Amino acid sequence: MNMREQIEESEVSILHTYNRFPVVFDRGEGCYLYDTEGKKYLDCAAGIAVNALGYHYPGYDEALKAQIDKLTHISNLYYNEPMSEAGAKLVLASGLSKAFFTNSGTEAIEGALKAAKKYAYERDGHAGHEIIAMNHSFHGRSIGALSVTGNAHYREPFEPLMGGVKFADFNDLESVKAQVTDKTCAIITEVIQGEGGIYPAEQSFLEGLRQLCDEKDILLIFDEIQCGMGRTGSYFAWQAYGVKPDIMTCAKALGNGVPVGAFVLNEKTASASLKPGDHGTTYGGNPFVCAAVSKVFDIFARDMILAHVQEITPYLEEKLDMLVKEYDCVALRRGKGLMQGLVIQGRPVGDIVKKALENGLVVITAGSDVLRIVPPLVITRAEIDEMIGKLEMSLKA
Numbered sequence: 001m002n003m004r005e006q007i008e009e010s011e012v013s014i015l016h017t018y019n020r021f022p023v024v025f026d027r028g029e030g031c032y033l034y035d036t037e038g039k040k041y042l043d044c045a046a047g048i049a050v051n052a053l054g055y056h057y058p059g060y061d062e063a064l065k066a067q068i069d070k071l072t073h074i075s076n077l078y079y080n081e082p083m084s085e086a087g088a089k090l091v092l093a094s095g096l097s098k099a100f101f102t103n104s105g106t107e108a109i110e111g112a113l114k115a116a117k118k119y120a121y122e123r124d125g126h127a128g129h130e131i132i133a134m135n136h137s138f139h140g141r142s143i144g145a146l147s148v149t150g151n152a153h154y155r156e157p158f159e160p161l162m163g164g165v166k167f168a169d170f171n172d173l174e175s176v177k178a179q180v181t182d183k184t185c186a187i188i189t190e191v192i193q194g195e196g197g198i199y200p201a202e203q204s205f206l207e208g209l210r211q212l213c214d215e216k217d218i219l220l221i222f223d224e225i226q227c228g229m230g231r232t233g234s235y236f237a238w239q240a241y242g243v244k245p246d247i248m249t250c251a252k253a254l255g256n257g258v259p260v261g262a263f264v265l266n267e268k269t270a271s272a273s274l275k276p277g278d279h280g281t282t283y284g285g286n287p288f289v290c291a292a293v294s295k296v297f298d299i300f301a302r303d304m305i306l307a308h309v310q311e312i313t314p315y316l317e318e319k320l321d322m323l324v325k326e327y328d329c330v331a332l333r334r335g336k337g338l339m340q341g342l343v344i345q346g347r348p349v350g351d352i353v354k355k356a357l358e359n360g361l362v363v364i365t366a367g368s369d370v371l372r373i374v375p376p377l378v379i380t381r382a383e384i385d386e387m388i389g390k391l392e393m394s395l396k397a
């Protein structure tokens with residue numbers, strides 16, 4: 001079958017919930033992808049910020065294969081060693097206290113929301129609490145995660161969603177304060193808004209949220225699903241701000257491609273929220289995905305992945321800023337570390353992304369007008385040069 005036939009076959013049986021690009025990827029190597037017809041692409045999307053180590057990173061495949069030969073699933077009715085190891089490493093990296101592993105980012109959000117509600121329920125002796133979320137946020141597609149996602153287009157067909165959610169403006173502390181009532185139990189925000197268009201939080205905003213939450217015993221939830229796991233040069237983006245959440249969610253790069261997420265609680269929240277029977281998952285934290293998580297942390301430490309991100313970021317930023325200067329259609333750059341967005345003006349960003357794909361470069365969009373660059377964290381200077389060259393070809397077209 002050629003690629004066109006493969007695509008047609010897929011459309012026969014797979015529900016059409018995505019307008020996919022007309023390419024069938026077959027294999028990867030380092031920061032490169034190959035389609036089923038052998039064409040090579042530089043991957044600067046990394047499976048939407050998932051493949052932090054690119055493809056076939058030394059040691060990663062071996063760890064997964066070894067775990068397959070031992071045990072892939074056992075249920076949460078029993079202990080398994082990879083889960084304990086992955087949990088210990090996640091708690092150490094975050095400086096938080098207790099982790100719960102999920103199968104996706106969305107489920108990590110669900111768990112975080114439940115933990116916050118349960119904390120307030122235990123404290124107050126009744127339910128009916130409220131959560132404040134941000135406009136233009138993205139937290140996932142389940143009913144609960146959608147309820148805190150500030151994008152009317154995603155929400156409207158599915159209303160009524162979970163009640164008790166109020167929206168405020170990201171980076172506008174006063175707008176958050178205006179939504180606080182004596183029922184508020186949590187404030188949830190991304191540290192860098194991803195899907196909404198790559199908007200980093202301002203220092204004063206996060207500090208203000210922390211102070212507000214401390215004053216009123218409101219739990220602060222940071223969604224690190226996209227910006228976490230080294231993407232901005234620290235394990236979690238909030239660490240560079242020095243503002244610590246009560247609850248953090250992560251997923252995407254956590255397992256470098258196996259379906260895994262987690263919500264992680266500080267001691268205060270962990271000790272007074274979810275108890276046996278309050279939450280569960282059949283697959284979550286199974287030995288297979290946790291072997292991947294554990295190996296990812298080992299590789300990050302062994303090969304100093306965070307240092308590499310810190311070291312290479314100024315180079316990427318400099319090259320992207322050059323595009324802003326030289327191309328009228330590139331209005332500005334936003335982002336931190338290897339999570340960067342170029343705001344495109346005067347032409348649809350989708351056209352540029354399509355052109356890039358033809359030119360052998362995988363990039364994606366964010367929001368309505370942002371070209372999103374979230375490459376594997378192991379990208380080299382030479383590969384950045386190649387990316388810029390291919391982007392220029394696509395911008396000129």
Ligand SMILES: *Cc1c(COP(=O)(O)O)cnc(C)c1O
Nearest residue numbers: 104105106138139140194225226
């Ligand atoms: C991707 C994403 C989610 C949802 O994660 P899934 O694994 O797709 O369920 C939630 N929050 C943020 C910030 C994300 O980028």
